[in-house]
Structures are given as C-alpha cells and as structure tokens.
Amino acid sequence: MSACTPEKPSIRMKKKSLSKEESALLAPPENFETATTELEQIVANMETGQMSLEDALSAYKRGAELLQYCQNMLKDSQQQIKILEANILKNFSTTEHDAP
Numbered sequence: 001m002s003a004c005t006p007e008k009p010s011i012r013m014k015k016k017s018l019s020k021e022e023s024a025l026l027a028p029p030e031n032f033e034t035a036t037t038e039l040e041q042i043v044a045n046m047e048t049g050q051m052s053l054e055d056a057l058s059a060y061k062r063g064a065e066l067l068q069y070c071q072n073m074l075k076d077s078q079q080q081i082k083i084l085e086a087n088i089l090k091n092f093s094t095t096e097h098d099a100p
Helices: 020-026 032-047 053-088
Strands: none
Touching: 032 053
C-alpha cells in the first residue's frame, strides 16, 4: 500500500498593477496648495458615505500622508519665518537719538 500525500494548493499572489489614479495617489504632492486641495477632496468624498470599506481605508491612508506633508510644510515655513525675523527685527532704542 503506497502512501499518498495530498498536494497543498499553491497560493499565487497576483501582483496588482497600479492604475494611473493609484499611482498618482502614491506620488508626493507638487506643493502645499495641491496637497490641501486633494485633502479637501478626500474629506468630501469620505463624508458622502458612498465609498467601499477598501476605498475608504485607502483614502484615509492618503489623507493621513497629505496631512503629514502639510504639517511638515507649515513647520518648515514657521522655522524660516523665525530665522528671517531674527535677522531683520532688532530692538528699537531711542537713547542715541534723544539727545538734542
């Protein structure tokens, strides 16, 4: 009597090719304004409640990435402003010019 071992079914994961829209979602935004516009669109789409769970999860993930990008841009801008102010703004002193 020969022993037969059942074959295990092979699991082949098919690589999903990305659509142009999906590729665009993975790309970093061009600038702050583009990021905020895309973020506003994501919020509007999610608020409709018409998205599938998978789409909503993807949109949430992209929204989180855009939010992080915008926060970093704002933080960098604030740092630049502080540096500029430190170099431009100086204490105003009238003691030198008060004498007649």
